[in-house]
């Protein structure tokens with residue numbers, strides 16, 4: 234089976250800093266791929282390259298064999314790759330519904346229902362914000378704003394959704410609901426790569442996990458394999474002076 238999204242030796246350097254360094258990855262149809270690594274490992278930078286918001290300094294990302302990296306973000310969205318942001322960014326003066334309509338407007342042709350309002354309302358229903366459609370984003374709780382961020386991305390009709398820490402900061406009940414929601418999104422046909430510091434959420438959702446450290450891929454495998462990988466444990470705990 235050909236992978237849906239493929240990263241080929243993706244690099245992004247900032248001056249002398251190798252934020253992402255020759256990383257290969259792939260995402261299959263219907264898959265949830267977890268992307269983990271300590272702070273500064275290069276996870277968000279890899280997302281930005283895959284979503285087209287920054288150019289790679291080397292390598293490329295392909296969707297269905299066609300390049301999506303190195304283009305503008307709106308072009309990637311049009312092709313079917315959409316990301317959410319760690320710090321949610323709704324349009325503060327637009328209602329919840331209008332925010333979702335913006336996503337639909339800039340989305341993938343044929344990605345959702347043709348009638349924008351019907352599509353947006355259906356997504357709000359699915360995401361659990363239908364009763365907040367006419368509110369402003371500022372009136373939502375953090376969990377609500379995170380749901381809105383995901384709703385806006387879903388409105389673009391993505392084939393690949395890149396979720397950047399959507400569970401972080403939520404209380405355990407809200408986090409549990411979000412985990413179920415993410416699984417439903419995948420079950421409706423959208424492949425997902427997720428960055429998440431809430432480990433139990435990431436490990437329970439991911440079919441496979443890729444681990445970055447200092448821009449390099451240091452491990453890849455099933456959640457349980459990765460969690461027990463000595464290189465991963467070392468990256469998270471640091472080498473310290475254990476031998477001293």
Ligand SMILES: Nc1ncnc2c1ncn2[C@@H]1O[C@H](COP(=O)(O)OP(=O)(O)OP(=O)(O)O)[C@@H](O)[C@H]1O
Nearest residue numbers: 247250251252270271272273274275276277278279
């Ligand atoms: N625009 C930029 N200019 C210069 N350096 C950057 C830029 N963006 C990221 N970096 C650096 O690249 C490295 C990787 O950052 P990145 O945000 O991708 O890591 P991360 O794994 O997402 O970290 P976190 O878990 O803390 O969000 C860090 O050292 C960061 O300081």
